[in-house]
Structure formats: C-alpha cells, structure tokens
Amino acid sequence: MSETTIGGIAGRMPKFIRRADPAVLTAFACIVLLLFLGSLYSRSFLSPEYLLQQLKVASFLGVIATGMMLVILLGQIDLSVPWSVAVGAMMAAAAAAYGPIGVALAIPFGILCGVLIGIVNGIGVAYLRIPSMIITLATNAVAQGLMVVYTGGFSPQDSATGAMRYLATGFAIPGVPNAVIIWALIGAAMVLVLTRTSFGRSVYGIGNRERAAYLSGIDTRRVVMIAFAISGGLSAFGGVLLAGYASKAAQSMGDAYLLPSIAAVVLGGTSILGGRGSYLGTVAGVILITLLQSILSVMQMPEAGRQIIYGVVIVAMLLLYGRAPASR
Amino acid sequence: MKDWRYWLAEQRGTLLAFAIFILMFAIYTANHPAGFTANVVQTASNKGVLLAFVAMAQTLVVITAGIDLSVGMIFTLTNCLASWLVIGTGLETAFGVVAVLGTGLLCGAINGAIVIYGRLQPIVATIATGAVYFGIALLLRPFPGGSVNEDLADALTGRLFGVVPASLVALFAVVLIVWVPFSRSVLGRAAYAAGSSETAAYMSGVPIRRGKFAAYALAGLLAAIGGLFLTFFTYTGDAAYASGNAYTLFSIAAVVLGGVSLFGGKGSAIGAIFGALAFRTIGDLLFVFDFDPLWQPLFQGVILLIAVSLGAFALFRVRNRLEWFL
Numbered sequence: 001m002s003e004t005t006i007g008g009i010a011g012r013m014p015k016f017i018r019r020a021d022p023a024v025l026t027a028f029a030c031i032v033l034l035l036f037l038g039s040l041y042s043r044s045f046l047s048p049e050y051l052l053q054q055l056k057v058a059s060f061l062g063v064i065a066t067g068m069m070l071v072i073l074l075g076q077i078d079l080s081v082p083w084s085v086a087v088g089a090m091m092a093a094a095a096a097a098y099g100p101i102g103v104a105l106a107i108p109f110g111i112l113c114g115v116l117i118g119i120v121n122g123i124g125v126a127y128l129r130i131p132s133m134i135i136t137l138a139t140n141a142v143a144q145g146l147m148v149v150y151t152g153g154f155s156p157q158d159s160a161t162g163a164m165r166y167l168a169t170g171f172a173i174p175g176v177p178n179a180v181i182i183w184a185l186i187g188a189a190m191v192l193v194l195t196r197t198s199f200g201r202s203v204y205g206i207g208n209r210e211r212a213a214y215l216s217g218i219d220t221r222r223v224v225m226i227a228f229a230i231s232g233g234l235s236a237f238g239g240v241l242l243a244g245y246a247s248k249a250a251q252s253m254g255d256a257y258l259l260p261s262i263a264a265v266v267l268g269g270t271s272i273l274g275g276r277g278s279y280l281g282t283v284a285g286v287i288l289i290t291l292l293q294s295i296l297s298v299m300q301m302p303e304a305g306r307q308i309i310y311g312v313v314i315v316a317m318l319l320l321y322g323r324a325p326a327s328r
Numbered sequence: 329m330k331d332w333r334y335w336l337a338e339q340r341g342t343l344l345a346f347a348i349f350i351l352m353f354a355i356y357t358a359n360h361p362a363g364f365t366a367n368v369v370q371t372a373s374n375k376g377v378l379l380a381f382v383a384m385a386q387t388l389v390v391i392t393a394g395i396d397l398s399v400g401m402i403f404t405l406t407n408c409l410a411s412w413l414v415i416g417t418g419l420e421t422a423f424g425v426v427a428v429l430g431t432g433l434l435c436g437a438i439n440g441a442i443v444i445y446g447r448l449q450p451i452v453a454t455i456a457t458g459a460v461y462f463g464i465a466l467l468l469r470p471f472p473g474g475s476v477n478e479d480l481a482d483a484l485t486g487r488l489f490g491v492v493p494a495s496l497v498a499l500f501a502v503v504l505i506v507w508v509p510f511s512r513s514v515l516g517r518a519a520y521a522a523g524s525s526e527t528a529a530y531m532s533g534v535p536i537r538r539g540k541f542a543a544y545a546l547a548g549l550l551a552a553i554g555g556l557f558l559t560f561f562t563y564t565g566d567a568a569y570a571s572g573n574a575y576t577l578f579s580i581a582a583v584v585l586g587g588v589s590l591f592g593g594k595g596s597a598i599g600a601i602f603g604a605l606a607f608r609t610i611g612d613l614l615f616v617f618d619f620d621p622l623w624q625p626l627f628q629g630v631i632l633l634i635a636v637s638l639g640a641f642a643l644f645r646v647r648n649r650l651e652w653f654l
Contacts, residue, residue: 077451130636131590133395133451137577138633145626152622255569259459262452272449304470307463314456315442323447 023269023321027284030317034291042298052177058290059183060168060241062283064257065264066190067234069282070227072265073194075207075274076125076132078231080117081261083143085254088114088236089243090147092164097157106161110240111233117143118232122225147251158250160243168244179241186234191279203227207274260289263314269321341587342599348585349606356609359616366491372612373493374485374561376605380499381554382575383582383604384507384597385436385547390583392540393523393592394443394450398458399551400576402435404567405465406555411474411565414556421477429552435461436548440541458576465567472566481560495557499601502553507597510546519543523592581632582607590636607631 038045064081071078078084092110095102102109117139124135160168170178194200202223205213214220238257243249268285270277292313296306336343356372357364382399389396406428413424435457442453484494510516518539521529529536554575559565586603588595611628615621 124637128637133397134580134584134590134636135633137580138629138636141577141629141632142626143629145623145629148625149622152620252570259455262455266452272452302466302470304463304466307459307466309463311456311458311460311463314459315446315448315453318448318452318456319442319446 021269021278021281023267024278024281024284026317026321027268027281027288031284031288031291034288034295038291038295038298041295045298052175052180054290054294055287056177056179057294058286059177059179060238060245061257061260061264061290062183062286063186063241064235064238065261065282065286066186066279067231068261069265069268069270069277069279070190070203071132071231072262072270072272073203073207073274073277074224074227075210076224076228077262077272078118078121078136078228078235079133079258080121080136080140080143080232081235081258082252082254083140083147084114084117084232084235085239085242085257086147086249086251087117087143088239089160089249089253090151090158090239090251091236092240093158093160093243093249094150096159096161103161103163107163107167107237107240111236114236114239115229115233117236118229119225121232122228125228126221126224151251158248160247160249164240164244165247166244168241179245182241187279187283194279199223199226204275207271207276209275259310259314260293263310264289267314267317339596339599341594342596342602345586345599345602345606349602349609352606352609352613356613356616359613361616366487370487370493370495372609373496375612376608377495377499378554378558378561379575379578379582379608380601380604381502381550381557382579383586383600384502385550385554386576386579386583387586387588387595387597387600388510388519388543388547388550389450390588390590391523391592391595392519392543393526394540394544395580395590396436396439396454396544396547397451397576398435398439398454398461399547399579400572400574401458401461401465402432402548402551403555403558403575404572405435405461405468406432406552407558407562408465408468408474408565408567410556410559411476412468414476414480414559416477421480424477425556428556429549432548432550432552432555433545434548436551437541437545439548440544443544444537444540458572462567462569462572465572469565469567472564472568474565476559476563478563481563484557484560498557502550503598503601506546506550510542511596515539515542520593523594525593577632578607578628579604581628581635584632584635584638 035046044050064085068078068081088110091113092106095106095109120139121132121136124130124139125132166178167182168179172178172181194203202213202218202220205216205218206220206223210220239249239254242253246253264285265277265282266272266285267288268277268281268283270281292309293306296309301309353372357368360368362368382403385399386396409431410424410428413427414421415424439454439457442448442457443450446453484498486494488494488497514535515538518529518534518536519542521532521534522536522540526536582604583595583600584590584603585606586595586599586601588600607628610631611624614624614627
C-alpha cells in the first residue's frame with residue numbers, strides 16, 4: 001500500500017525530482033535543516049536580506065567550486081586553488097598600477113595568470129602523467145614562491161579596481177548582487193558545456209575510464225589540459241571577485257577555499273573518482289558549506305571549532321554517500 | 329641475476345638520494361663560512377631530522393599507494409600537545425612523551441580507519457582529518473607558547489661525545505625500532521603488496537587491510553615523533569597553519585627525491601630520509617650563497633616541481649600508448 005502511494009507521489013512529481021541523485025536531495029535536505037536550525041537561533045536568519053547576503057558570499061565559493069568540479073569529474077584534483085586564488089587577486093590588483101590600460105585589463109590579466117597555472121597543471125597531468133594531487137601541490141608552492149618574491153622585492157599595489165569592486169559588490173539589477181549574477185552565468189555556461197557539448201561528454205567519459213575514452217577517439221590529453229586551465233582561470237576569477245569584495249588583495253586569501261571547494265563538490269554528490277555528478281549538486285554543496293560557515297560564525301564559534309566541525313561534517317557526509325565500492 | 333645486482337636494482341632510488349644528499353651537503357659545507365665543523369653539522373641535522381621524521385611518515389602511506397595530507401597537521405598538533413605535557417619531573421615528562429606519541433598513533437589510526445574501513449579516497453579524507461587535527465591544535469595553543477622539559481630537550485638536540493648530533497642518533501634509533509621491523513614483518517610486506525597491486529595481493533591472501541592500517545597508524549606515530557622533536561628544538565608549541573602545510577608539502581618532495589614511487593609498492597623510508605636531508609640542504613644552499621631569503625619558497629617550490637617531473641622520464645620507456653592510462 002505505502003509503496004503505491006510513494007510511487008504515486010513520485011509519479012506526480014516533476015521529472016527532474018524523480019531522476020535526481022539521492023546525494024543532491026540529501027544536500028538540499030541538509031540546507032533546509034540548517035536554515036531551520038539557524039532560524040531557531042536567530043529570527044533574522046530567514047530574512048531576505050540575510051539570505052541574499054549569504055548567496056552573495058556563496059557565489060565566490062561557487063565560482064571556484066565550478067572549476068574544481070570540472071577537474072574532479074575527470075577523476076583528478078586541483079590542490080593549487082589557494083594560490084591560484086591569491087595570484088588572480090594580486091595580479092589583477094597589481095596590473096591596475098600601470099595606468100588606465102592596466103586598470104582596464106586588470107581582470108583579464110588576473111584570470112590569465114590563473115589560466116597559466118592551470119596550463120602548467122594540465123601539462124603535468126595530461127602529458128607528463130604526474131599524479132594530479134602532486135603536480136598541483138607543486139605548482140601551488142611555485143605560485144606561492146613567486147608571489148612572496150614579487151611582494152617582497154617591492155610593495156605592489158594591492159587595492160582592488162573599481163570594476164572589481166563593482167563586480168563583487170555592485171547591483172546591476174536592483175536587489176540582486178552582481179556576484180550572484182556572475183555565479184549564475186558561469187553556472188549556466190558550465191551546465192551547457194557539461195551536458196550539450198562534446199567537450200562535456202568527453203569529461204564524463206574520461207572520468208569513467210580514460211582508456212576507453214582514448215580508444216573511442218577522444219584526444220583525452222587535450223581535454224584534461226583544457227579542464228585544468230579552466231579550473232585555474234575560475235579560481236583566479238574567484239580571487240578577483242574576493243579582492244573586489246574585500247577591496248584588497250592579500251597573500252593568504254585563498255587558503256580558506258581549498259577544503260570548502262572540494263567539500264562543496266563532493267557533498268553535492270560528484271564522485272571523487274570521477275565520471276559522475278551534476279552541477280545542481282555542486283550548487284547545493286556550495287550553499288550548504290556557506291550556510292554552515294555562516295551559522296558557525298553567527299554562533300561566534302572560534303576558528304579552531306570551525307575547522308573541527310568542517311572536517312567532521314565532511315568526513316561524515318562522505319561516509320554517508322561518498323564511499324568507494326568494496327574491493328572484491 | 330646475481331644477488332648484489334638484484335640488491336643494487338632494488339636500492340637504486342635510495343642510493344641516488346644518498347648520493348644527491350652527499351653532493352649537496354659537500355657543496356653546502358664547502359661554502360659555509362664556518363666550514364665543516366661539529367656545530368654546522370649539528371644545526372643542519374637538527375633541521376633535517378624534523379623533515380626526515382615527517383617524510384618517513386609519508387613514505388609508509390605512499391608505499392600503500394595512498395597519500396596522507398594530514399601528516400603536517402599531526403606534526404603541528406603533537407607539537408602543541410607536547411608543549412603542555414612534556415614538562416615537570418622525570419616521570420611526568422615520560423608520561424607526556426607517551427601521551428604525545430599515543431596521540432599521533434591515534435590520529436594515524438583514525439586516518440587509516442576512515443580510508444580503509446570507510447573506503448574514502450585518501451586525499452579528501454586526510455585533508456578533512458587534517459583540518460580537524462589543526463582545529464584541535466588551535467584549541468590547545470591559540471597563541472604560541474608553552475614550554476618543555478629543557479634537560480631532555482637539550483640532551484636530544486645537543487651532541488654526543490661532543491661530535492655526533494644527538495638528533496641523528498635518535499633518527500637512527502627510530503629507524504631501527506619502527507621502520508626495520510615493520511618493513512620486514514608480514515604487515516609491512518602486505519603494505520608493499522597492497523601498493524603494488526591490491527587485487528593481486530588480495531587474491532594471494534595477503535592481509536592488505538591490516539597492513540595498510542598499520543602503515544597509516546605508524547605514519548601518525550612517526551609524525552608525532554617529529555612534532556616532539558620540533559618542541560625540543562623550539563621549546564614552544566605553535567599552531568601555525570602555514571608551517572603544518574609546508575611540512576606536508578615538503579614530505580612529499582622528500583619522498584619523491586628519496587626514490588619512493590607515488591604509485592605505491594616501491595621505495596624505502598631510508599631513501600625518504602636522505603631525500604628529506606637533501607631537500608633541506610638544497611633549501612639552505614641559498615643562504616650560504618647569500619641569496620635573499622625571500623627566494624627560498626620559490627626555490628623550494630621549483631625543486632619540488634622538478635623532482636615530481638623527473639618521474640615523467642618513465643614515459644619514454646612506454647611502448648604501448650594505452651599504458652599512459654593507469
């Protein structure tokens with residue numbers, strides 16, 4: 001009896017819910033739970049202003065996690081996010097010191113630097129066959145070294161340009177922060193690429209089995225390299241937005257984004273082994289992480305407690321639905 | 329193949345790391361203003377031994393074809409814990425040392441349990457547990473501080489008979505007590521076998537799970553020994569995020585320099601120790617050549633990048649393109 005009613009309800013539900021990944025549904029359920037718990041703690045938690053503010057903060061993580069998702073779908077990982085973010089922010093701010101042309105090209109220049117980091121990662125992973133976690137750690141260290149030398153030799157300009165501030169904090173459409181619009185645009189582009197282009201299908205194919213993808217005529221190495229370049233560029237763009245939000249670029253600004261970006265993607269149901277996952281899940285993961293951060297800071301949890309809760313939540317959620325199949 | 333040639337082939341990575349270290353250390357001491365004196369050797373070994381312990385920890389996990397991105401944070405956590413506990417009378421100090429080492433073992437065991445029995449990917453799992461360990465370290469030491477039993481600290485960081493650095497002797501003792509028995513035990517062989525080919529090892533009835541678990545747990549213990557020594561050198565506990573991360577990163581560099589394969593099943597902790605000592609020496613070369621210390625992070629990053637890229641030469645030996653894809 002109950003089975004038929006459930007079936008009946010599910011049958012009447014829109015198609016996209018019936019086909020949804022249980023992981024994505026869990027993530028959305030957790031968001032609702034967090035909102036509920038937050039509203040018990042403080043009335044203003046459900047106010048539109050607060051929620052919009054959260055969405056704005058989430059969009060920085062969202063842009064970065066978009067790139068991370070692309071790489072994770074390949075079955076790889078990008079650990080160079082911290083300094084890609086910092087390089088994007090610092091280079092964009094530094095470019096603004098070179099007259100009006102510098103100011104105009106600040107944002108593209110910052111993104112370009114991130115793309116370069118991504119290309120180095122991509123060459124290492126795709127052509128030199130170095131494990132991605134190792135090569136991206138190495139490029140992260142090199143990027144850090146470059147920035148230390150660069151800022152140490154002379155103190156470059158580190159304040160954000162007007163355009164960066166406008167992108168991060170302005171309102172092109174009244175009531176909707178620009179950062180949210182940017183995330184929506186990037187997200188929409190990502191969905192389109194993943195589901196409607198041969199590049200996107202190749203990404204899923206490589207994530208499932210690179211050998212099979214190669215034998216079906218896909219230039220897997222080029223696809224992997226492009227994916228890493230996009231990830232680097234999006235990390236840097238996230239850094240540009242963050243610099244605009246804080247109106248200043250700083251060295252360690254990216255450190256706080258490595259674990260959350262991986263966590264957001266994985267909590268959203270994307271398999272860490274690659275080949276499986278949807279962008280909707282990543283959106284849910286990003287919002288979930290941002291809400292968690294926000295609740296912890298509203299509760300005035302110290303940094304130590306936040307780190308512990310982060311780690312525990314991520315391990316717990318992964319144990320719930322991120323496990324590899326048993327080896328038999 | 330003759331016995332010694334077989335041995336040579338097996339130890340090639342270790343011997344190469346040893347040669348690199350000797351070469352770099354010769355360049356270092358030849359250009360050091362004080363020259364090759366007991367003092368210079370003591371300072372260098374005290375610095376190198378810290379990384380050597382963490383690199384040994386990383387080796388154990390890498391041999392099983394895993395990776396532990398939380399070693400640096402276990403190192404930081406045990407440093408903070410030691411700055412509270414390793415103090416007071418002899419008995420209290422002894423209890424403190426046991427407690428610190430036990431904490432390290434526990435952290436490693438948690439990693440192992442999550443990765444092996446929870447079947448999570450080592451990268452993500454250890455990044456997450458690393459965040460937890462760092463959070464606990466920050467709870468213990470929100471600000472740098474604390475102290476340590478200075479008699480013990482001085483004894484372990486000084487010199488024996490006025491010549492031999494005590495830290496090197498301690499490193500040697502740890503190798504004899506932890507690494508040698510482990511690598512020759514059933515569990516150690518199981519860890520190697522699991523890294524080489526998990527399926528084949530499973531089919532042969534090798535206790536892969538226990539072997540991998542032992543590797544992760546002992547990695548935590550070795551990182552804790554490193555944390556203990558950091559406390560002995562600095563006399564304080566400091567929950568520094570950047571330093572914990574740097575040790576994780578450098579441990580990977582040391583492991584690669586030491587000839588341990590990142591794909592698992594190949595290499596030894598001895599090689600990683602020489603890799604660590606070589607990496608430290610290369611990093612310090614900048615100082616004897618009077619470079620601005622600002623260049624050190626970049627220099628170390630580039631060494632790491634080159635070290636990991638060297639593995640790519642194996643690609644030239646690949647005959648069938650399909651072998652590109654593991």
